[in-house]
Amino acid sequence: MRRVRDMMRSRAGELLKDGAVTRVLGWKSGEFYYDPTPSFFDTEESLDELVYNGFSAAMLSKYLIEATKKEGRVLVFLKPCDTYSFNHLLKEHKVDREKTYVIGVGCGGMLDIEKLRALGVKGIESMEELGENLVIHTLYGDKKFARGDVLLEKCATCKGLEHKASDELAVPDELWEWETSDRFARVSELEGMTSGERFAFWRGELSRCIRCNACRNACPVCSCNKCVFDNPRSGVIAKANADTFEENMFHIIRAFHVAGRCTDCGECSRVCPQNIPLHLLNRKFIKDINAFYGEYQSGESVDGKSPLTEFRTGDVEPGIVHERGGA
Amino acid sequence: MPINEEGAAFKPLIVAFCCNWCSYAGADLAGSSRLNYPVNVKVIRVPCSCRVNPLFILRAFQRGADGVIMCGCHPGDCHYTSGNYFARRRMALLFSMLDYLGIERGRTRVEWVSAAEGAKFANTMNQFAETISALGECRRLEDIRCVESEI
Numbered sequence: 001m002r003r004v005r006d007m008m009r010s011r012a013g014e015l016l017k018d019g020a021v022t023r024v025l026g027w028k029s030g031e032f033y034y035d036p037t038p039s040f041f042d043t044e045e046s047l048d049e050l051v052y053n054g055f056s057a058a059m060l061s062k063y064l065i066e067a068t069k070k071e072g073r074v075l076v077f078l079k080p081c082d083t084y085s086f087n088h089l090l091k092e093h094k095v096d097r098e099k100t101y102v103i104g105v106g107c108g109g110m111l112d113i114e115k116l117r118a119l120g121v122k123g124i125e126s127m128e129e130l131g132e133n134l135v136i137h138t139l140y141g142d143k144k145f146a147r148g149d150v151l152l153e154k155c156a157t158c159k160g161l162e163h164k165a166s167d168e169l170a171v172p173d174e175l176w177e178w179e180t181s182d183r184f185a186r187v188s189e190l191e192g193m194t195s196g197e198r199f200a201f202w203r204g205e206l207s208r209c210i211r212c213n214a215c216r217n218a219c220p221v222c223s224c225n226k227c228v229f230d231n232p233r234s235g236v237i238a239k240a241n242a243d244t245f246e247e248n249m250f251h252i253i254r255a256f257h258v259a260g261r262c263t264d265c266g267e268c269s270r271v272c273p274q275n276i277p278l279h280l281l282n283r284k285f286i287k288d289i290n291a292f293y294g295e296y297q298s299g300e301s302v303d304g305k306s307p308l309t310e311f312r313t314g315d316v317e318p319g320i321v322h323e324r325g326g327a
Numbered sequence: 328m329p330i331n332e333e334g335a336a337f338k339p340l341i342v343a344f345c346c347n348w349c350s351y352a353g354a355d356l357a358g359s360s361r362l363n364y365p366v367n368v369k370v371i372r373v374p375c376s377c378r379v380n381p382l383f384i385l386r387a388f389q390r391g392a393d394g395v396i397m398c399g400c401h402p403g404d405c406h407y408t409s410g411n412y413f414a415r416r417r418m419a420l421l422f423s424m425l426d427y428l429g430i431e432r433g434r435t436r437v438e439w440v441s442a443a444e445g446a447k448f449a450n451t452m453n454q455f456a457e458t459i460s461a462l463g464e465c466r467r468l469e470d471i472r473c474v475e476s477e478i
Contacts, residue, residue: 190427199429199467248468249385252424256381259420281424288423293416308420311412313402318419318437321426 001129004106005052007170008077011103013044015075021101022072025063027056033124034113038063052077054129057110057152059267061085061095062220068099076100079107081154083164084263084299085220090165091302092261094223104163106171109147109155109178114275116150119143131176148178153279154266157183164300183264184287186280206251208274215268215278221258221298228253255281260289260308263299292316339393339459341368343452344383346376348406349441350398356445364452375399377410381421384435388468394434394459398448401439411439430467433458 012024027036028049036056041047059082067074078086083104089095108129116124116136123139134145148156158180163169190198216222216229228234229250255278264286268278289296289307293315296307345351351372357364373379376399387395397418399411418437426432438451 195426195429195431197429198427202428244470248470249389252385252428253382255424256421281427284424284427285420288420292419308413308416311409311416313412315412315415316419318415318422318435321419321422321435322432 001053001108003172004170005050007172008052008103008105009047009050011168011170012041012050012075013047015101016041016044016047020073021075023067023074024050025060025067025074025076026050027052027058027060027077033126034111034116040067052105053127054108054111054134054147055113057155057270059085059218059220059265061089062218062223064095064100065089065223068096073099073101075103077103077105077170078163078166079105079110080161080163081107081159081263081265083166084159084297085265086299087165087302088221088261088263088299089223091299091306092223102166102168104166104169104171106169106175107161108176109151109158111147111150112152116145119145119150131174132178147176151178152266152270153277154264154270157181159264159297165302184283186277187283187287190280190284205276208276209250210274211250212273214271214273216254218267218271219258220265220267221261221263222254228257251276251278251281254278255285258282259285260296260306261298262286263297292320337460337463338365338367339456339462339464340391341365341394341396341452341456341459342387342392343368343370344373344376344379344395344397345370345440346378346399346406346411347372347374349400349404349439350376350448352442353398353440353444353448356442357449358445360445362445362449364449365456368452368456375405375407375410376414377405377407379414379418381417384421385468388430388465389470391465391469393462393465394436394455396436396438396451396455398438398440398451401441404441430465431462433462434465 008026015021016024024041026039026041028039029051030037034055036051036053038058038060041050060076060078061082064074064076090097121136121138121143124136125139126137128135132147134147136143161177190201216227262282262285264282266279272278293307298306345354354370376397379397384395399414400406402411402415405411422435425435436455440448440451
């Protein structure tokens with residue numbers, strides 16, 4: 001990963017110097033080692049602060065919406081899964097392709113700080129990423145892990161390491177590739193439960209929601225200028241003490257608004273401070289769309305229509321929901 | 328038949344979204360043909376089944392509906408050519424999601440009823456009311472702010 005970072009720094013420096021781009025969108029180190037923060041870099045000197053490591057999971061695609069409204073071209077670093085969201089934003093004309101310069105960066109799977117914490121890691125000072133091995137230097141000594149054990153959920157079920165959009169690539173040859181698991185496994189498991197069990201499961205998960213709106217704000221697809229949840233007269237603008245809006249409605253509405261457009265980037269679950277598995281809602285829609293209307297991966301290309309904006313005369317009837325087996 | 332606390336027979340509250348051009352006329356025909364269907368079916372007229380925003384359905388459940396049914400023109404017969412095709416996709420996904428979240432799948436339904444099918448309308452509503460009566464009250468999506476005070 002350090003090699004990728006060096007490639008990124010030198011290439012960004014060159015492009016800034018010859019004026020091909022006016023600013024660079026990347027990550028700089030945050031308050032802690034494990035939270036590299038999206039940031040803009042305007043000068044060559046400031047690029048010394050650019051970081052890229054196993055914790056640079058934050059997606060940069062959404063920042064382009066505002067960035068491309070300004071003068072000049074933006075250089076952006078996109079990991080393979082970020083390019084899906086980038087394509088989707090292009091498709092919806094939210095981002096101006098002419099004003100972006102995309103460098104596709106190699107990814108070895110991003111790390112889940114929660115999993116590391118559960119394994120007793122704290123006080124991270126630095127990290128060495130050697131293929132599938134991970135050496136974390138902490139205040140309390142070095143710790144070694146197999147990278148595959150501490151990947152983010154979205155990386156354990158990775159969609160693939162191919163960049164779907166890029167102007168150039170910064171991918172080293174010896175990048176580690178890992179075994180991915182079925183992303184619909186948990187959805188199928190839930191589908192196998194009775195409706196009472198499912199209700200109890202979701203009530204348990206969703207009742208933790210504090211309505212911080214992080215899932216909405218991080219979602220690259222959720223990018224309306226005016227959001228239905230921001231209406232101050234709706235009575236649901238923030239969490240109230242005595243209501244069940246979050247459990248009942250908020251997450252259904254949020255998931256439905258991105259149905260057929262969700263690229264399954266997993267940012268909603270990653271940013272959730274309460275660790276609610278929100279991707280399971282989105283994946284349910286994706287699974288249904290694949291089953292009802294044929295395989296569709298949002299963001300795979302800029303062309304074509306999304307499933308909810310087109311139809312076929314022979315589509316399945318909604319009654320299929322009732323005919324399917326199970327409880 | 329399930330009995331509620333007061334000892335009265337449970338009457339489910341059913342919301343039916345009917346498109347102006349087919350199903351609402353179908354309901355009209357059911358009425359003028361003197362066909363019976365449950366009085367607790369509340370018919371809401373919409374210009375087209377496609378007008379039914381998924382939020383309407385959630386809203387109905389939030390306000391205490393026990394079942395929601397959407398009726399529209401038969402596929403291919405939409406007054407606006409293709410509205411019901413879009414509605415069909417939307418509702419398939421929404422109903423599947425509601426099922427996934429633990430709302431019994433019998434509580435939602437889509438039925439295509441043309442203006443000439445008064446009997447079908449009455450039949451559908453009778454059947455649906457029976458299904459919902461068997462399922463009982465739906466409190467899972469109800470918002471406590473929307474419950475009318477019983478005091």
